Amino acid sequence: MNSLINYLSCAALWLGLAVRAPDLLRHRHDPYLRAICAVLGLAGLCFALGAPPTVGAVNRLSGVPNLAAPITYAAITGYCAASQVLVVHWRGGPRVRRTARRWTLAYAVVVLGIALTFALGDAPVERRTDLDTYYATTPFIAQMIVLYLVAHLTAATVTTVSALRWARQVRGGLRAGLTLIGAGSLCGAGYSATKLVAVGARWSGRDWSALGTTVSPAAAGLGALLVVVGVLVPLVTPRVAEWRRAGRAYARLGPLERALDDLLVRRALRLPRPRFASPATLLMWRRTSIHNALGHLDAYCDRDLYDRTRADTLTATGDPALAGAHAWAAVIVDALRHEAGAGEAPPPAAGTGRPLAPSPDPAALARISDVLAGTVRVPAASPAPSGRTTAGTA
Structure with missing residues (x-):
């Protein structure tokens, strides 16, 4: 079931990426579009890498037990960075580029930390679904897990607050899209929060691994669906409104035709x-x-x-x-x-x-x-004085 959720979420996100790709090709220097496409692409990659069959394939092909874990965590961290850059461009202001570079640099350090802690740690037993709780007390591997979860929780929380705050200031399709993105990011925060709770329980001697293997994937899948719909709504809404206007105009011309x-x-x-x-x-x-x-x-x-x-x-x-x-x-x-x-x-x-x-x-x-x-009342025309007969109104 977890694999199905992962792959469906990946498909939904990459479908959103495919919809936005033509806009990116026409406006490839637009940082806002680049950030949106990076968020969709990296989020889909995270779900694809996190699926147990993909985890097994990466570990088998590399010959390194659990190598899929730091690769997946690095992808999640890249998604976090893209999310923060997107939020920065949403907010605007005179220091957009500087702030975006700082977020990118911060999460690049997180990626480096993930690679370093995995190299220093020891995770010989392959765990495809519960690595977070299984190695929660293993030196360096535990630090790697906490590092990526805190980074993801931070990004999801900031995105949620920013999207919902901005949604109160706009109307129409943009407001609906921002609300959905905020709700999806909140679900994403639920993903990392439940995993952190499961890891904390492991530290206290309890086994709450079901939180990380059932609740977290479900929250992440729902969040991905909401985010991709939220990204697409502002794009689709103007077209739908245009079709409605054209349809009404077409019907209105029916009596004349x-x-x-x-x-x-x-x-x-x-x-x-x-x-x-x-x-x-x-x-x-x-x-x-x-x-x-x-x-x-x-x-x-x-x-x-x-x-x-x-x-x-x-x-x-x-x-x-x-x-x-x-x-x-x-x-x-x-x-x-x-x-x-x-x-x-x-x-x-x-x-x-x-x-x-x-x-x-x-x-x-x-x-x-x-x-x-006959939908408007008009007075009758006066009779024509010439020999040519005038027409009455319809």
């Missing part, structure tokens, strides 16, 4: 609908179809009707945007009727010979669609 549907079909003006497309792509497709139809209707548009309807609506509502949308809706309905009645005859000169208002922008298209859908 349905009003133009007969023309789009008869004149083959609609492009093939894209398959498996994002909401943004579908929105662009719908807007393109609408603009194709409006371009074809340009010769049938009546400028007098547009001006008259706009003036009447502006007088009644005082809203220029609504007046323009109402005028466009009336002109479109009128132009569709005349275009359909013309059949295959060539189109007449555009309207009264004067150019119509500029083609509506995306916001104007949405308002026109609202008028056609």
